[in-house]
Amino acid sequence: MPYFRATDPFPLESADHTKLHEFYARLAAGRLATTRCAGCRRLAWPPRAFCGECGSDRFDWTDLSGEGTIHAFTVQEAGLPAGFDGPRVFAIVKIDGLRVFSILVGAEPSKVAIGQPVRVSPLRVADDPDGNARWLPAFCPA
Amino acid sequence: MRKVALVGAGVSKFGVRKASYRDLIWEAGKACFDATPAVKPKDVEGLVVGSVLPERTAFQSHISSMAAEALGIRPSVLSARTEHMCASGTVGIRYAYAFIAAGLADLVMVLGVEKLNQPTGDEAILNMGTGVDREWEAAFGLTAPPCFALAAQRHIAAYGTTEEQLAMVGVKNHTHAAKNPTAHFQKGATLDQVLCSRMISTPLRLFMCSPITDGAAAVLVASEDRARDLTDRPVWIRGTGQALDGFQLTSLHEDYAHWPALERAGRAAYRMAGVTAGDVDVAEVHDCFAIAELIAYEELGFCRKGEAGPFVAHGRSDYGGDVVVNPRGGLIGCGHPLGATGVAQAAEVFAQLRGEAGARQVLDAAVGLTHNNSGMGEHVVMIYGREDR
Ligand SMILES: [Zn+2]
Numbered sequence: 001m002p003y004f005r006a007t008d009p010f011p012l013e014s015a016d017h018t019k020l021h022e023f024y025a026r027l028a029a030g031r032l033a034t035t036r037c038a039g040c041r042r043l044a045w046p047p048r049a050f051c052g053e054c055g056s057d058r059f060d061w062t063d064l065s066g067e068g069t070i071h072a073f074t075v076q077e078a079g080l081p082a083g084f085d086g087p088r089v090f091a092i093v094k095i096d097g098l099r100v101f102s103i104l105v106g107a108e109p110s111k112v113a114i115g116q117p118v119r120v121s122p123l124r125v126a127d128d129p130d131g132n133a134r135w136l137p138a139f140c141p142a
Numbered sequence: 143m144r145k146v147a148l149v150g151a152g153v154s155k156f157g158v159r160k161a162s163y164r165d166l167i168w169e170a171g172k173a174c175f176d177a178t179p180a181v182k183p184k185d186v187e188g189l190v191v192g193s194v195l196p197e198r199t200a201f202q203s204h205i206s207s208m209a210a211e212a213l214g215i216r217p218s219v220l221s222a223r224t225e226h227m228c229a230s231g232t233v234g235i236r237y238a239y240a241f242i243a244a245g246l247a248d249l250v251m252v253l254g255v256e257k258l259n260q261p262t263g264d265e266a267i268l269n270m271g272t273g274v275d276r277e278w279e280a281a282f283g284l285t286a287p288p289c290f291a292l293a294a295q296r297h298i299a300a301y302g303t304t305e306e307q308l309a310m311v312g313v314k315n316h317t318h319a320a321k322n323p324t325a326h327f328q329k330g331a332t333l334d335q336v337l338c339s340r341m342i343s344t345p346l347r348l349f350m351c352s353p354i355t356d357g358a359a360a361v362l363v364a365s366e367d368r369a370r371d372l373t374d375r376p377v378w379i380r381g382t383g384q385a386l387d388g389f390q391l392t393s394l395h396e397d398y399a400h401w402p403a404l405e406r407a408g409r410a411a412y413r414m415a416g417v418t419a420g421d422v423d424v425a426e427v428h429d430c431f432a433i434a435e436l437i438a439y440e441e442l443g444f445c446r447k448g449e450a451g452p453f454v455a456h457g458r459s460d461y462g463g464d465v466v467v468n469p470r471g472g473l474i475g476c477g478h479p480l481g482a483t484g485v486a487q488a489a490e491v492f493a494q495l496r497g498e499a500g501a502r503q504v505l506d507a508a509v510g511l512t513h514n515n516s517g518m519g520e521h522v523v524m525i526y527g528r529e530d531r
Contacts, residue, residue: 006198009268011277045392046278072398074291076283076343079351081271082264084283090343092292092392099392103282125281136281 003129009083010125013134019049022061027135032066032120034098035059045098066120067142068095075109093118093139106140117142143243145530147369147376149362150178151489156357156477157326163200163257164212170253170358170482171213178362180372181249183213186362188220188250190237192230192481198269199257209253219247224481227273228430230254231359231484232514232522238363239379248365254485255358266354273517275390286430286517287351289391291343293518294433296399298345300448303436305345307451309336311432312349314460315468319475321501324486326355326477350432355477359485361492366530377495377510380417380527383410387519394519404441404513404521411511412443415525419443422465422525423507424494426487428515429472435459438513439467442523466504469494484514488524495528 005012013024026033035047039056050057073091080086089104089112104112105121121140128134152173154166161169175181189210196202205223210216220241224234231254238250260266271280274289297303316331331349339348369376385406388394395402412418419442427442429435436450444465445453453459459467470476470490473483491510493499510526 007268009271009276009283010281046390071396072292072295074288074295074343076288076291077341078348079267079285079287079342080283081268081285083268088283088288090282090284090288090292099396101279101282101284101391138282 009081010134010136012128014128014130014132020047023047024135026061026063027122027137028133030122032064032137033061034064036062043098045100064096064098068093068100068118070112070114070116070118071099072114073104073112075112091139100137102137102139104140105138144245145366146239146242146379147364147366148379148488148492148526149364149369149372149376150174150181151359151361151492152177153324153359153486153489154357155324156355156479158259159356161257161356163196163202163255166255166257166356166358167209167212167253170255170360174251174360174362178372181362183215186215186249186251187218188238188241188247189215189217190220190222190224190234190250190252192224192234192252192254192485193256194225194227194230194480195256195258195269195272198272199260209255215251220250227516228428228478228480229484229514229516229520229522230481232487232512232524233484235361235363235484235488235524236382236384236522239382242363242365248368250363251360252363252485253358253360254482256479256481257356258354258479259356278390287343287346289518290431290433291346293398293437294345294431296397297433297436300397300399301451303451305337306333307455308345308350308432308436309333309347310454311429311435312336312474314454315429315472315474316349318469318502319471322470322476325471325475326353327471327475346431346433350474352430352473352478355479357477357479357482357486359482359489361485361488375496377492378527378530379524381411381413381415381525382523383407383414384522385410389517389519398518399437401437401441401518401521403519404438404515407521407523408442408513411523411525415527416531417509417525421509422511423509424469424491424504425465425467425511425513426470426490427467427472427513429468429474430478432474434515435467435472442511442513461504469499469502469504484512484522487512487514491526495526
């Protein structure tokens, strides 16, 4: 089958496709990073290449601590999209003062609790059409 | 600004339909024109089509022109499609309203249509992931249910809302839908059935969720002069409001039981209409999930914050209560063909305010409200009146 963007559920992460490729490069090395606006120094989540506060398109990359706590979660048992297995723990993680949406992997769903410490656990997903590895910023119990 | 009114409405059968995207457009158009004998397709000056996913579900864009041709409408002043995820239909009505109020058009059809069900069920759910952020949310497999489940978790934790109270929204709306021949579900539901239905995303069970539905709906919107020519019972658009808290989950209020944008959209609509929550006789609110209806009671001012659980449990949102919410069966009972939903809500209020809702009629309904949202952070509210002021 030829590659179709319309049926690939993952972002194209390489420098050929996104200004945010540094995020994915650091994630592949196990680091969770985001952008800090070079104009007004605001830390953003998710990373962004334009600041709606000051209008700057210059930014620096900053590593986050990689460890946070669960602020809210739900366990989806049915009705997930094809290719995404359940039960699946969706969570909002508080990390370095930011709220990050993600999934919790390697956890027993019935044991997940608000306030539970978690750490970033890069999740490898399908390679991109050029054969490059792709990663998503998932979390696991700390 | 000029006064604007609804003068006609029609809805296709909602459900898992053996019908094409164009079939659904034909059905809603015919229903609307049949119900409005004074208007022929050639009389309609503009068409706005609310539709979210035709590129994916019918491999079709250029929607407004396609629909106009299907219905024999030749737009002379306005032709457009509105895509705003689940609120696309009401956003379309607002566009028609603004054109007519500004004097740029006199008679516009707003049609909402969606063909969500596909030969394989997997594809329909995959497509629903287009409504959240692809890179930061949908790439993890996120669709709507977990978002609203997070709100339900918070409402339970903060206010002691119970699973039974969530289930009562499902019971009420399935029961209402049993009296609506166009609804997806027609069998009603008991509390036990709702509480024993399959868990979708904790704590939301299947019968607390809207299903994946095909359907279409249409309304005719007219200027005051044209409306009075066409009918002796126009239903007036009295107020409207739209507000946004954010797109991504992590941009919203930190406590997902609070939807400030809905409160703002409602306040703007009430102020414009010169009414308060207590004046509303009938409301079509966006119960994509039971928790959404409960939070809507609170943010729209039908009850105080945190009191929505007892409000539904005591029947205050049902016939004989303070306000009849979702008499057509809501999204839970009728289904949620995205772009069609807001237009079908307007069609129900149109019928209710004209006294034409049959077995679902709310006694002496004079003021109606519709609420359509796109996720938890984006809301649109319309207020309709039997009287023009
Ligand atoms: Zn800045």
